[in-house]
Structure formats: structure tokens, C-alpha cells
Ligand code: SF4
């Protein structure tokens with residue numbers, strides 16, 4: 430298939446709104462959420478972009494159409510585009526990134542690091558989010574290392590890279606700590622899990638906000654007691670502000 | 678007075694906890710809060726470190742004593758020390774910063790930018806937070822510019838610098854936008870105001886959390902509608918997590 434006719438599976442495009450978590454927290458962004466994931470985390474909070482039961486809501490879109498939508502939403506004012514999913518790394522996003530950078534936009538991606546792409550080198554921000562034991566998934570550290578190699582393969586810069594870990598319990602915390610030790614040069618972002626993720630077909634479902642807050646306090650206490658001062662601990666701001674509502 | 682006997686007025690030293698706002702949000706820090714301020718903002722949320730009525734709670738401490746306390750709290754593991762107040766710039770903090778950096782600690786300060794100090798150049802992070810109209814205070818832009826000059830006077834680096842604005846209303850927003858335009862190279866952090874700041878002698882007073890959330894949503898909407906994509910919009914995380922409680 431030629432690059433021009435290459436389609437990208439899109440679950441939703443929305444924004445501008447603020448990035449709710451991690452390295453770019455608080456920064457205005459348009460989200461391009463792709464459909465499909467090679468993982469099935471037990472607590473996935475974007476099942477509507479993962480489970481094939483919802484694939485009738487996904488659109489196979491051309492790069493130019495997606496790009497037109499991002500420009501429309503942002504009023505042609507450059508900002509950071511957040512590529513998320515599902516796992517955006519299983520989609521052919523290289524042309525979209527190159528297209529958008531011509532117009533002065535920046536690109537961030539968040540992926541679990543299970544698929545390496547050469548276009549990682551064209552990103553401005555790469556967040557690798559290996560999934561902890563509570564997800565039920567296993568990380569292939571060789572592939573995660575390939576992701577880092579791909580991102581840094583270009584001599585002229587490459588993205589700012591960070592590791593992000595969702596932490597539900599002590600085992601997840603230990604996992605994050607081990608993983609961080611494997612990559613001592615990368616900044617680490619810890620995030621308490623949302624144990625009441627949205628059902629995929631009810632984006633107004635209530636979350637247990639007190640429970641989310643309690644997990645955040647637990648995580649802060651743990652990191653401080655442990656004196657893991659290189660870690661940054663952040664909640665999912667969009668969950669605090671909008672609950673599980675989608676498209677904000 | 679010699680440097681050795683120079684005293685610093687301290688309101689409180691606490692942590693480690695996470696930085697709740699701005700450039701270093703989510704990062705572990707020990708707070709050194711100094712006593713006294715040259716401003717009297719209408720909505721000051723640290724009156725216990727400002728109003729001379731509370732100065733009997735402040736201690737005149739020597740640099741070595743303060744430093745011992747920071748080392749104790751952090752278990753001798755280097756982290757970022759946040760110098761706050763009141764206005765920390767009216768205290769002689771240069772020796773404390775130099776002392777701490779010998780031990781590998783980093784230093785951040787937040788000040789309104791009404792007093793410039795040559796030791797700003799020794800900081801790792803400088804947050805200048807000019808006060809908007811709702812505060813009832815007026816900014817002297819020449820002095821704020823002097824603060825920037827002081828911070829960048831040293832050829833070897835100097836701190837990362839950011840502007841932070843508390844926004845309560847449209848007039849505050851317009852002020853932030855004008856001020857940001859004066860310093861186009863500086864990153865800008867916008868923060869909704871806490872309209873229910875703690876009374877200085879009741880650190881368990883309830884805040885209006887819904888009201889704080891509403892102001893955050895209002896601010897996000899405003900920034901997005903305005904397409905001010907260079908701005909970062911962040912709440913006061915510690916207020917969301919701990920309300921007005923002190924020392925966390
Ligand atoms: S990797 Fe992400 S999108 Fe995929 S199943 Fe896990 S949480 Fe969901």
C-alpha cells in the first residue's frame with residue numbers, strides 16, 4: 430500500500446483541552462486517539478479504543494483528513510498533538526507527524542513500548558508506559574529498549590523521553606522501581622490507577638473520586654517514605670476535573 | 678552583620694511532599710517557608726507567614742540550623758528545596774543555597790518579583806509570580822526585569838525561569854496575558870485562585886472544593902477558547918488533595 434493511501438484507524442479526535450497526566454500535564458493539546466491495542470490490561474480506561482466490539486465506531490482515515498481535523502480544532506494555531514490509543518504505535522503515524530511538523534505543530538505519543546517504530550525519532554515527546562503486574566500484561570524489555578533506540582536513532586535531537594507507571598498496589602510500585610532502575614537517565618512519572626474506569630459505552634459513568642484521591646495520597650506517602658525523590662507523582666487531572674467523561 | 682551570624686526568619690519547614698503547583702508540580706520537595714512579605718494580597722493563602730500578628734510563630738534561624746533540618750527531613754537524600762513565603766526574596770538566603778548545593782540539593786524559589794537578589798543566579802528554578810489586579814497589589818515591571826537580570830547574570834547557566842499567574846477573573850486573565858507578552862521567552866503557568874484561603878489560625882478550615890474545580894474548568898475553557906496554547910494550566914494539587922491543611 431502506498432503512503433498516500435495508507436489509512437489510520439481513529440477512535441476519536443478531540444480538543445483542544447489540557448493534557449491531564451504525565452510529562453505534559455496542564456499543557457494545551459489536541460488528542461488523536463487511534464483504535465486497537467495489542468494489550469488487554471485488566472483496568473484499561475480506554476476500552477472503547479481497544480476492544481474490537483467497538484471497532485464499528487472507529488474510522489479508517491487518511492493522514493490529510495486527520496490533519497485537517499486537527500487544524501480545524503486548533504484554529505490553525507500550532508500546539509502539541511497527543512497521539513494516544515489504544516496503542517498508537519500499531520498505526521502508521523509517520524506521515525501524520527511529518528505533515529504536522531511542517532505546520533509548526535509538536536507531537537507527543539504515549540505507548541506501552543511493545544512496538545518500536547522508526548518514526549519515534551520524529552516525535553517531540555515520547556512517553557513509554559510499561560504496564561505493571563496489576564494489568565495482567567508482561568513487558569518485553571528488549572522491545573522497550575528497541576523503542577528507546579528508535580527514538581534516539583536520529584543524530585539531530587529526537588524526542589524528550591519519559592517513563593510513566595500506573596500504580597495500583599505494592600507489586601506495581603516495585604515493578605516501577607525496578608523498571609526505573611533499568612533506565613536511570615529517564616525521568617519517571619508515577620500515577621495512581623483509576624479503579625473505576627469508564628465502561629466503554631457509558632462515558633458519563635461515575636468514578637469513585639474519593640478512592641482515586643486516597644490512592645494518590647497513598648502513592649505520595651509511599652514515594653516520600655521511600656525517598657524516591659527522582660520520581661514525579663501526578664494524578665490524572667482530567668479524571669479529577671471531568672470524571673470519566675470523554676472528549677474533554 | 679557577618680554572614681555567619683545572619684539570621685533567616687522562618688515560618689515553617691516541612692516535607693518531603695510533592696510540589697503542588699507550577700513548573701515542578703508533582704516533584705518531591707522540602708519546603709522552607711520564610712516569614713514576612715512586602716505585599717498584602719487580598720486573597721493571600723499564607724497569611725500565617727505574612728501578617729506580623731503571627732510573627733511570634735516565626736523563628737530567626739541560622740543557615741546551618743535550617744540546613745540541618747532540611748537534611749533531617751530528607752534523610753540526607755538530595756532533592757529540590759522549595760523556598761517560599763511570604764516573600765522569600767526579602768530574606769538572606771544566598772548562603773543557604775550555596776550550602777545546600779554543596780550537598781547536591783537543588784533550589785527553587787517562588788516570589789512575586791518585587792525584590793531582586795544576586796543569589797537568584799545560584800538557583801535551579803526561579804518562579805516569578807506577579808500579582809494580578811484581584812490581589813490589590815501593583816507590579817513594578819522594572820524590578821521584575823531586575824529579577825530576571827539577576828537570575829541570568831551568571832554566564833554559567835542560571836535557573837530555569839517561569840512566570841506564574843493566579844487568575845480569579847477576567848481582569849486577572851488580561852493581566853496575565855499582557856505580562857506574558859512582555860516576556861515572550863518565559864514559560865507561563867496559569868492557576869485558578871483559591872477563593873476560600875485558610876484563615877491563618879485554622880489550618881483545618883474547609884475549602885470550597887467544587888468552587889475551586891469550577892474555577893479551574895472556567896480557566897481551561899478560557900485559555901482554549903483564546904487559543905493561548907503556550908500557557909500551561911494547572912490547579913493547586915495540594916489544595917485538591919489536602920484542602921487547606923498545612924505542613925503536607
Ligand atoms: S495498553 Fe493501554 S490502551 Fe492497551 S489495553 Fe492496556 S491500558 Fe488499554
Ligand code: SF4
Nearest residue numbers: 714716717718721763
Ligand atoms: S505576595 Fe504571596 S505571600 Fe505575599 S501577601 Fe501576596 S500572596 Fe501572600
